[in-house]
Every structure is written in C-alpha cells, then in structure tokens.
Amino acid sequence: RHVALRSSHRILLPFSMAALLALSRELLQAYELPQQLLAPLVPVALALGLIRLLVYILRKAFLSSPLVKSAEPVIAVVIWLLVVLHLTGWLTPLLSTMDALAFNLGETRLSLLGTVKLVLVIILAFTMALWLAELLNQQMKKNRHISPSMQVGFSKFSKFLLITIAFLIALNAVGINLSSLAVFGGALGVGLGFGLQRIASNFISGFILVLDRSVKPGDVISVGENFGWVHELKARYVVVRNREGVDTLIPNENLITSEVINWSYEDRNVRVKILVQVSYEDDPEQAMALMLKCAHISKRVLDTPEPTVMLKSFADSGIELELRVWIADPEYGADTVKSDINVAIWRAFKQAGITIPYPQRDLHIKSGLSLPKAE
Incomplete structure (x- = not known):
C-alpha cells in the first residue's frame, strides 16, 4: 500500500504542477501581466506526468517483463521529442506532412499520420486492457471463496474480452469503419484454419481445462516423462514445476489429447x-x-x-x-x-540378524561326462 501511494504521488505531482501553472498563466493573462515564461512549463510538466503514468501502467500490465525496461527510455525519448517539436513550432508542419502522405483503400483513407496514430492507440489500448485484467486478477486471488480454476477461467475470459474491446476502441478512435472489417474477419478465419490452427487449439484447450477442472493450479500431475505440480495455467500452455525447481511448459492441447495422471484430482492421498x-x-x-x-x-x-x-x-x-x-x-x-x-x-x-539377499546363481556340474579331445 505504501508503494502504491508513493507511485500515485509521483504521478499526480506533475499533473498538479501543470494545472497550477496553467491556472497561473490564465490569471497573469487576465491581468495583462507577463506570462511568457510559464507557457513552456505547462507542456513540460504534462510530459513528465505522462511518462510516469505510462511507465507505471506498463510495469503493472507486464510485471517483470524485460520489454518494460527497454520500452521505458523509448517512451521518454518520444514524449520529450514531441515536447521539443511543440515548443519550437515544428510539430504542426510535421503532422501536416505526415497526413499528406496517404492513399485510398476502398472508401478508407490511409495516411502515415493515421497509421502512426493507429499503432500508438492500439499499444495504449492493449496496455490499458492488460493492466485492468491484472487488477481484476489480483482482486480475484484475494477472494478465498472462489476456486483456483475459476480464478484462472475468469482471468482468461476477462483478458480476452478487454483486449477485444481495446482493439475495437482503437480502430474506432482513428476513424476506421468497423463494418469494413468483415473481409478481414474472413481472412482471419482462414488464417486460423491453417497457420494459426495449433495456437487456436491450445487457446481453446485452455478454456476446456478450466471449465472441466481436470487440471487445477496446485495439482500434482504426470504427463509422459514430466512430473510435478501445476504452477500456473496460461493461455497457450501449463507451467509444471518439478522438485528441482525446473518449469516445463506443456501445451494445453497435449493435456487434452494425451494421457494425464493427476495424483491429486479428488484425493491428495x-x-x-x-x-x-x-x-x-x-x-x-x-x-x-x-x-x-x-x-x-x-x-x-x-x-x-x-x-x-x-x-x-x-x-x-x-x-x-x-x-x-x-x-x-x-x-x-x-x-x-x-x-x-x-x-x-x-x-x-x-x-x-535378518539378511537382505543379493542375486545369486547355483552352478551344478555333473560328473562322468567325457570332454572331446582337442585335435
């Protein structure tokens, strides 16, 4: 809780400074006093708050992913570059030039500016969706009245639903007509039928495992030569950890189509x-x-x-x-x-004085047998 409050203060402080600077600038302008020095400070404070907010959301959405550390400096450089372009007056001409580089795809106009906006909005929407899904997942884990399998099922469903909503919102935000996605949906269906068949199969198998509760977090299972307890259920695979602490990633489809020995299915004895x-x-x-x-x-x-x-x-x-x-x-x-x-x-x-025997063989030699003479 202390860490959360500290993070909130770090995020709210720059936005509060930007609000105070903007209010001060309006007051100085109303009384016809010099306010030119405050004008560049407002976007600087907003940029600092935006950087901290995005980094906080990334860390919460992707936890300890190495991509977060590599993305943090990129976010800072891009935002500060936009601030510099805004303060120097070059941002508006640059955006106009990017918008002029366009072509028509049917009734949809695609420009370089629109493409960049689409990518940024999709990344932001997906990050927000993953962050909300992680918040819901943490709240579900605190509820002891819900079984682990139901927690995993709710986490999978909520993440899938939030990502789908985020994708649709991102497309609508940049002005793409959702009805034009019918052809894309058909092509995606064909792709799922061929190239993405195994991925779709593992994804659906994950939902089946959660719904029928055949494999739950904490179960001790044997799949082929792999033995261990189920550490985590993912969208595509199950993490099985053995006694040596080694994690084995087993595709969900394998748990559906092959024989699985569950040592703790109903009784842990x-x-x-x-x-x-x-x-x-x-x-x-x-x-x-x-x-x-x-x-x-x-x-x-x-x-x-x-x-x-x-x-x-x-x-x-x-x-x-x-x-x-x-x-x-x-x-x-x-x-x-x-x-x-x-x-x-x-x-x-x-x-x-009890003896534990070792393997032994008795050799009986019959007498009176004549051996052939060597030539």
Whole structure:
C-alpha cells in the first residue's frame, strides 16, 4: 500500500504542477501581466506526468517483463521529442506532412499520420486492457471463496474480452469503419484454419481445462516423462514445476489429447510401495513386523490409512515383502519417504540378524561326462 501511494504521488505531482501553472498563466493573462515564461512549463510538466503514468501502467500490465525496461527510455525519448517539436513550432508542419502522405483503400483513407496514430492507440489500448485484467486478477486471488480454476477461467475470459474491446476502441478512435472489417474477419478465419490452427487449439484447450477442472493450479500431475505440480495455467500452455525447481511448459492441447495422471484430482492421498527381499533362512513374519515399525519413521506417512505389509512372492534370491504407506503431499515426491524408511528397515534388519539377499546363481556340474579331445 505504501508503494502504491508513493507511485500515485509521483504521478499526480506533475499533473498538479501543470494545472497550477496553467491556472497561473490564465490569471497573469487576465491581468495583462507577463506570462511568457510559464507557457513552456505547462507542456513540460504534462510530459513528465505522462511518462510516469505510462511507465507505471506498463510495469503493472507486464510485471517483470524485460520489454518494460527497454520500452521505458523509448517512451521518454518520444514524449520529450514531441515536447521539443511543440515548443519550437515544428510539430504542426510535421503532422501536416505526415497526413499528406496517404492513399485510398476502398472508401478508407490511409495516411502515415493515421497509421502512426493507429499503432500508438492500439499499444495504449492493449496496455490499458492488460493492466485492468491484472487488477481484476489480483482482486480475484484475494477472494478465498472462489476456486483456483475459476480464478484462472475468469482471468482468461476477462483478458480476452478487454483486449477485444481495446482493439475495437482503437480502430474506432482513428476513424476506421468497423463494418469494413468483415473481409478481414474472413481472412482471419482462414488464417486460423491453417497457420494459426495449433495456437487456436491450445487457446481453446485452455478454456476446456478450466471449465472441466481436470487440471487445477496446485495439482500434482504426470504427463509422459514430466512430473510435478501445476504452477500456473496460461493461455497457450501449463507451467509444471518439478522438485528441482525446473518449469516445463506443456501445451494445453497435449493435456487434452494425451494421457494425464493427476495424483491429486479428488484425493491428495497417494500410496507409496517399498519392496524388500529377505533370505529364505529368515522368518518373514518377524521381518514384516519390523517393517511395520519402521513405517512411521517418516513424518510424512499418514496414520490413516494404516501402513500394511504383504508377502508378495517367493523370488529366486529371497522372499519379497512389500510395505505400503500413504502420504498426503505428493508434490514433494516419494523418494525421501522411501529413503528414510529403507534406511530404518536396513538398521532394524541388521540389529535382528535378518539378511537382505543379493542375486545369486547355483552352478551344478555333473560328473562322468567325457570332454572331446582337442585335435
């Protein structure tokens, strides 16, 4: 809140100065006093306030994007250049020259000045739309009564709606007839059918994931060789972060068309299996009792459901026993739980004299066979 107030003061101060300077100039002019020195100060104060306002909106709309830092000096240079041209009287002739460079496209007149205005208005409108979408997103995150998937869905829809409105407002602001966009809309539809098919598919798949709530932020999923928890749902992809902190960007379409294992879809409890072999010379029931005692060595193991031990099979090298425990935090993986329990089992077996066998083969040689003589 302190940072927001400080930013507001930095933005409002130049505009307040411009208003006071303009008022002072009008008063001096009314009393026929010299006011020429105040005339250039008003656009300077307005330019300073406009620069700070645009930079603030950019930082809020694009957050920590590297484009913001590179765009800030460009904005400052362009605005100060316009101020210099205005003060020197060259701005009006320059705009007239740019407006004269034009051609007709049907009933629409396109000039260099109009094109520049269109680009600037679209950039400004898109930036304002993204800023408003981010404000709405932050307000949605503060509401604990709305599920994460609904928050993501509302964020996607509001951003799409605001960008569409911003685009239409920008076209209308520069005098382009919206009815002339019918041909452009048809061409855009053809483009979506061919070149932008995958992008459109990922975009629509993102809405499907949000609506059916099959994948939500915080879910632990496995997609192919990728395992981790869903960190964020984007318009085109899902950010899956593994235990090493590495983010994998998986296209939304892959989550719709391929098999996805959701470890926390309805219940976050996950069963972990630990396989141990003991020698045929040892008592398997004693080994099973020791394994049950070692199950709760890890604090992540749940009391309910209770851990169980099963005799799986009689293998070549020993008797296979399987300890089954449950955990409620699959996003942290199961390797640490297995490691802690395996170490505890090894110590308990060593103290009880139970042997963990290693792979072995018996070689039986029959006597009385004659070997062929070498030539």
